[in-house]
């Protein structure tokens with residue numbers, strides 16, 4: 001049995017309420033963690049553990065649960081840097097840009113998609129991410145959606161069918177026919193490859209009626225629900241997500257008071273992706289403060305994709321969530337770990353607890369506050385990771 005002792009941790013974020021009194025993050029100062037065969041075997045005081053096969057001295061650094069990135073589009077081909085540059089010159093973001101990536105992704109081989117997605121996943125891991133969710137949605141035909149998901153399955157168990165990203169060009173004359181394809185042949189082909197189904201509910205993408213039909217079809221196929229909701233303007237996405245019992249409503253940039261209340265009253269997590277608001281130069285950011293104070297469960301994710309948020313950096317998202325969404329640094333770290341785990345309905349990640357798979361990230365700083373305090377500084381890396 002191989003054991004590793006991580007000793008002299010200056011600040012350990014456990015997200016386990018049995019540690020740290022009433023602190024949100026279950027903080028332990030001067031701590032140590034023992035990992036045996038990839039599982040957390042012991043959590044206690046620095047210098048207090050029995051000898052292990054290997055000892056890693058953290059020299060007073062902060063250790064936290066590896067970040068959980070519950071919303072990514074890591075599998076795609078093509079480049080949209082020109083579209084980004086045009087936006088920075090004043091062009092608005094529109095859902096239709098997705099079709100540019102669809103053309104490139106259809107033309108790419110599975111091998112090429114796996115190679116580029118693996119590079120992005122490695123990039124995320126170098127910044128402290130342990131677990132990612134990955135969506136399809138740049139195929140929009142049966143063959144390419146399956147190709148994307150077969151690639152995604154090689155990266156993570158948390159895969160999502162997003163055939164309802166937008167209506168592809170060849171179905172523009174018959175959007176209802178496309179909804180039928182998504183609910184029928186495409187879902188049948190993709191369901192065995194995924195845990196989740198997602199719909200982009202927005203003008204230029206899918207309305208409430210089509211989204212309800214698609215999500216119900218996914219539910220009937222045994223999939224959990226996620227919704228791209230209220231990204232570009234107020235709309236029905238969040239309320240639909242709450243009504244149908246979705247695990248997560250993602251974006252949540254434009255919420256009414258009724259939307260906030262619906263999230264607070266439901267088990268649906270509000271997953272904020274402020275990297276998208278940053279890269280689309282949104283005039284507003286999600287009001288994380290209001291959601292948190294209302295009692296909603298808040299998560300953070302990168303939404304890594306070539307159109308609206310080409311970042312794999314959870315520390316960057318944490319910094320944005322503090323600066324622009326008005327979460328405290330501690331709330332943002334919780335949302336990027338424990339909150340994100342809830343958005344995937346996982347209770348085995350996003351915390352440091354005996355018996356859990358070990359997924360630890362080290363911050364080259366004495367406290368978690370430095371994640372928001374020192375934006376864009378490469379402070380984090382995964383220390384131990386066993387989650388797929």
Ligand SMILES: N=CN[C@@H](CCC(=O)O)C(=O)O
Pocket residue numbers: 095097098101200228231276303305306307308309
């Ligand atoms: N909003 C919908 N989907 C992606 C953007 C996709 C794209 O523009 O390529 C998002 O989450 O932001």
Ligand SMILES: [Zn+2]
Pocket residue numbers: 071072073228303305
């Ligand atoms: Zn997205």
